[in-house]
Structures are given as C-alpha cells and as structure tokens.
Amino acid sequence: MNIANPSQESVEALAAEEFPVAGRHVYLNHAAVSPWPERARRAMRAFADGVTEDGSLHFPDWQAKDAELRQRLQRLVNAESTDHIALVPNTSAGLSLVASGVKWQPGDNVVITDSEFPSNRMVWEALADRGVKVREAACTPAGSADCEGSVLGLVDQRTRVVSVSSVQWGTGLALDIGRIGRELAGTPTAFCVDAIQSLGAWPLDVRAIGADFVAADGHKWMLGPEGLGVFYCAPEWLEELQLRQWGWHMAEPLGDFEARDWRPAATARRFEPGTPNTPANHALEASLAVLQEAGIANVAERIAVRVEHLIQGLNRLPEVAFLSPTDPARRAGIVTARFGDRTEAVYEALRRNNVQVLPRAGGIRFAPHFYNSLHGLDHALNVAADALRR
Known part of the structure; x- marks a missing residue:
C-alpha cells in the first residue's frame, strides 16, 4: 500500500483484513468502546x-x-x-x-x-x-x-x-x-x-x-x-x-x-x-x-460518508428527531436520534439484530468508523424501520 496516499481500494482491503467484528456485528458504538484491529490483537x-x-x-x-x-x-x-x-x-x-x-x-x-x-x-x-x-x-x-x-x-x-x-x-x-x-x-x-x-x-x-x-x-x-x-x-x-x-x-x-x-x-x-x-x-x-496506514484524512472522509448515509436514511423514517447537528460543519462521527415514544423499542430491536449502539442524550447514538460498510448501515436502518412499524 502507498501509505502516503492510499487508494480507496487499498483502504477497503485494509478494513476487510483488520476488522473481523464486521462479520459478526454492525458495530456502531465507537464513541464508547471500539473493537481492536487484528494487528492490535497480534501485537498483544x-x-x-x-x-x-x-x-x-x-x-x-x-x-x-x-x-x-x-x-x-x-x-x-x-x-x-x-x-x-x-x-x-x-x-x-x-x-x-x-x-x-x-x-x-x-x-x-x-x-x-x-x-x-x-x-x-x-x-x-x-x-x-x-x-x-x-x-x-x-x-x-x-x-x-x-x-x-x-x-x-x-x-x-x-x-x-x-x-x-x-x-x-x-x-x-x-x-x-x-x-x-x-x-x-x-x-x-x-x-x-x-x-x-x-x-x-x-x-x-x-x-x-x-x-x-x-x-x-x-x-x-x-x-x-x-x-x-x-x-x-x-x-x-x-x-x-x-x-x-x-x-x-x-x-x-x-x-x-x-x-x-x-x-x-x-x-x-x-x-x-x-x-x-x-x-x-x-x-x-x-x-x-x-x-x-489508511490515512487520517481518508478515515475522516469515510466516516463523514457513513454519517451522511445514516442521516439520510434516518430522515426517511417516521417520528425521527435528530439530537445531533445535521449541518456538515457541525457534525463529526456521532449521529444521535430520538424515535418518539418508540425510541426504547428501536434500541432493543437494534441490539437483538446485532447492531451495537447505545442510548445517549435521550435518543440512540450511532457512531460508525471508517471500516463500517454501507450495507451494514442499511441493515441498521431497516431494523429501525421495522421496529417503528410494529
């Protein structure tokens, strides 16, 4: 990999190689405790x-x-x-x-x-x-x-x-x-x-x-x-x-x-x-x-894309109120949203379906990292949508 300017393909390959957690969970809890990359496990x-x-x-x-x-x-x-x-x-x-x-x-x-x-x-x-x-x-x-x-x-x-x-x-x-x-x-x-x-x-x-x-x-x-x-x-x-x-x-x-x-x-x-x-x-x-190796600028860009994907997807759901800023200049890696009187039900549904998040600030906090797939985010959004329909 060209560490000075890695390609997106290289970063994708690095993400797939280093984060087996992605095959077990949609892990959106990086604002709390993050999984380690394989390299850290090997080092320890x-x-x-x-x-x-x-x-x-x-x-x-x-x-x-x-x-x-x-x-x-x-x-x-x-x-x-x-x-x-x-x-x-x-x-x-x-x-x-x-x-x-x-x-x-x-x-x-x-x-x-x-x-x-x-x-x-x-x-x-x-x-x-x-x-x-x-x-x-x-x-x-x-x-x-x-x-x-x-x-x-x-x-x-x-x-x-x-x-x-x-x-x-x-x-x-x-x-x-x-x-x-x-x-x-x-x-x-x-x-x-x-x-x-x-x-x-x-x-x-x-x-x-x-x-x-x-x-x-x-x-x-x-x-x-x-x-x-x-x-x-x-x-x-x-x-x-x-x-x-x-x-x-x-x-x-x-x-x-x-x-x-x-x-x-x-x-x-x-x-x-x-x-x-x-x-x-x-x-x-x-x-x-x-x-x-991924490049912090690339990491930030990929997190921003995933945050935007979550915001756009959540915005299509009923009764969603964002507690996080939606202005790109004001947001980072955290999206916190409330789902009306179904917030607790949505949280429990996400947890049952291998989406790791946490309740924070009166809503549910989603915090993706650079290695999360858009497919995984869509799974989380679909689980939330199903919970709101019940």
Missing part, C-alpha cells in the same frame, strides 16, 4: 507470549515500542516533538494533570460547556475548595448555533483555563476549536481540549488550533485498548504546570535507582510517575499503525 498476543516464555528478556524491545507509540501520537496531533507527548491511563488523568497543576488563586474561573462528559466537568468542580468557579457556556441543542461564542463570552481576566470537548459525547456536536484557540492566543487563559471523541477519526493539529493541552483515551476512535491515553503539553507549559505525582519513571536520570539528586524529566515524561502500561502500548501502537 506476541507481547503476552514473550512475557510468558521469557519474562523481561525482551525489555529493550518494550522500550522501542514505547518510543514508536510516542512517535505515532506525535504525528497524530502534530506536536512539536515526542518531548511533548505523555502516556496517561485515560482522558480523566490527563485533564487532572491540568486541573491539579495550574497555579490557581481564589476567584479564578474555568470555562467549560454545559454538555461535557463528567471527565471534563468534575476535575474543575473539584477545585471549588480552592475558590475556583466553573462557568458553563450554553451548548445544548438550543444554544449550539454559536457554542464557541458562548464559551468566549464567559472568558474574563480571571479565566485561567478554557476546557472544551472537540466533539460532544452525547449529541456529537463538533466545536470549532480552532476559533476558540485563535481568540485565546496571546491571553493569559490556557486552552485545554478533551479530544476523546475525535482523535483517531479526524485530523487534529495542536499547533494550528493553539492548544496548550490535549487529552484523549485510546479505546474509542483510536481503536485501542482501555487504560491508555495521550496527554499533549505545549512547550511553554512543561515546567509551568505543577507536578502532583511522583515516581521513578518521571525522574532524571531515568533508570538510576540510587540517585539522590534526581530531578523531574525535562520532557512530558515528567507527567508519568510510574511503570508504563506496556501491554497496552503494544496494542495501541498497532491500532494507530492501521489508522495511519
């Missing part, structure tokens, strides 16, 4: 076989895989270098690094939206005992026409952080995070992005959007295992963000367990206190290899 098996048979004999190979994963993540977000990439257990851990590391003063505030997943709300609410206020911008469907304006309208001289999701978890509303970043550039307010519902599905350039911090978990659109995510920290924040966790892995000189004159690493490794999640490193690196 090889790692497990090595540990079982040889213990830590292959430790240098583990270190090499760690470095490869950081390089893939650096390219995925266009970070300045791998020095600005930390491996974290999950999105919440990454966001908590920011919440616990900013030098807060009583009276400071944080601006979020009113539609955030708890991970990007609780970490800020937990600062109440330090006198930090949380301001919520109106971005529910009624206020989504100018969510970014609502966010920026709450920023004042005491706003230390603006933290928003690139894509809202329930409705799938895609924010113009570049606009927010441009408006905050040159101000004292840091810009933090929860990218869990877009990273791996859509291109993200942390420098172009002016992000100071980005956090995302690997188990959704990056098609990796649970328990491993990425945290990006902009160069100017590496030493500015206070450390609250300590351990051997975040120290220099790394591996000198007798050192008493240790210091925090000069890179984002300073945010990784202890032993890395080595098995997950192998799986996530393999999953990202699949996505980057």
Whole structure:
C-alpha cells in the first residue's frame, strides 16, 4: 500500500483484513468502546507470549515500542516533538494533570460547556475548595448555533483555563476549536481540549488550533485498548504546570535507582510517575499503525460518508428527531436520534439484530468508523424501520 496516499481500494482491503467484528456485528458504538484491529490483537498476543516464555528478556524491545507509540501520537496531533507527548491511563488523568497543576488563586474561573462528559466537568468542580468557579457556556441543542461564542463570552481576566470537548459525547456536536484557540492566543487563559471523541477519526493539529493541552483515551476512535491515553503539553507549559505525582519513571536520570539528586524529566515524561502500561502500548501502537496506514484524512472522509448515509436514511423514517447537528460543519462521527415514544423499542430491536449502539442524550447514538460498510448501515436502518412499524 502507498501509505502516503492510499487508494480507496487499498483502504477497503485494509478494513476487510483488520476488522473481523464486521462479520459478526454492525458495530456502531465507537464513541464508547471500539473493537481492536487484528494487528492490535497480534501485537498483544506476541507481547503476552514473550512475557510468558521469557519474562523481561525482551525489555529493550518494550522500550522501542514505547518510543514508536510516542512517535505515532506525535504525528497524530502534530506536536512539536515526542518531548511533548505523555502516556496517561485515560482522558480523566490527563485533564487532572491540568486541573491539579495550574497555579490557581481564589476567584479564578474555568470555562467549560454545559454538555461535557463528567471527565471534563468534575476535575474543575473539584477545585471549588480552592475558590475556583466553573462557568458553563450554553451548548445544548438550543444554544449550539454559536457554542464557541458562548464559551468566549464567559472568558474574563480571571479565566485561567478554557476546557472544551472537540466533539460532544452525547449529541456529537463538533466545536470549532480552532476559533476558540485563535481568540485565546496571546491571553493569559490556557486552552485545554478533551479530544476523546475525535482523535483517531479526524485530523487534529495542536499547533494550528493553539492548544496548550490535549487529552484523549485510546479505546474509542483510536481503536485501542482501555487504560491508555495521550496527554499533549505545549512547550511553554512543561515546567509551568505543577507536578502532583511522583515516581521513578518521571525522574532524571531515568533508570538510576540510587540517585539522590534526581530531578523531574525535562520532557512530558515528567507527567508519568510510574511503570508504563506496556501491554497496552503494544496494542495501541498497532491500532494507530492501521489508522495511519489508511490515512487520517481518508478515515475522516469515510466516516463523514457513513454519517451522511445514516442521516439520510434516518430522515426517511417516521417520528425521527435528530439530537445531533445535521449541518456538515457541525457534525463529526456521532449521529444521535430520538424515535418518539418508540425510541426504547428501536434500541432493543437494534441490539437483538446485532447492531451495537447505545442510548445517549435521550435518543440512540450511532457512531460508525471508517471500516463500517454501507450495507451494514442499511441493515441498521431497516431494523429501525421495522421496529417503528410494529
């Protein structure tokens, strides 16, 4: 395959080779937990076989895989270098690094939206005992026409952080995070992005959007295992963000367990206190290899086609009300719809017929990835139509 510019035929072949789940289910639950590609399964098996048979004999190979994963993540977000990439257990851990590391003063505030997943709300609410206020911008469907304006309208001289999701978890509303970043550039307010519902599905350039911090978990659109995510920290924040966790892995000189004159690493490794999640490193690196072989631009284009296909098909059904935006500029990989008083019945019918979705935001959330077939989407639409006729 020409990795620099793979053909659609090559991407189709890659999808068929890597995702056996497609032969068992119409899997439309990538906004929750994604299936792994075959390559990730093979990588995890090889790692497990090595540990079982040889213990830590292959430790240098583990270190090499760690470095490869950081390089893939650096390219995925266009970070300045791998020095600005930390491996974290999950999105919440990454966001908590920011919440616990900013030098807060009583009276400071944080601006979020009113539609955030708890991970990007609780970490800020937990600062109440330090006198930090949380301001919520109106971005529910009624206020989504100018969510970014609502966010920026709450920023004042005491706003230390603006933290928003690139894509809202329930409705799938895609924010113009570049606009927010441009408006905050040159101000004292840091810009933090929860990218869990877009990273791996859509291109993200942390420098172009002016992000100071980005956090995302690997188990959704990056098609990796649970328990491993990425945290990006902009160069100017590496030493500015206070450390609250300590351990051997975040120290220099790394591996000198007798050192008493240790210091925090000069890179984002300073945010990784202890032993890395080595098995997950192998799986996530393999999953990202699949996505980057397909090309993130191709992945995004194919997801957009599948989202449009779902919207067009759902729009032909009776009693359908979209909770997700239908404007292409406002949507990502999530389509959430309500089916009147038949919503629960439609959900149960989909599950019985091997269509994996979830109830979210008062409707049913469909979240296809690049490998899903249009035939599979049609099966889901037909099941929903049959349930509505009963």
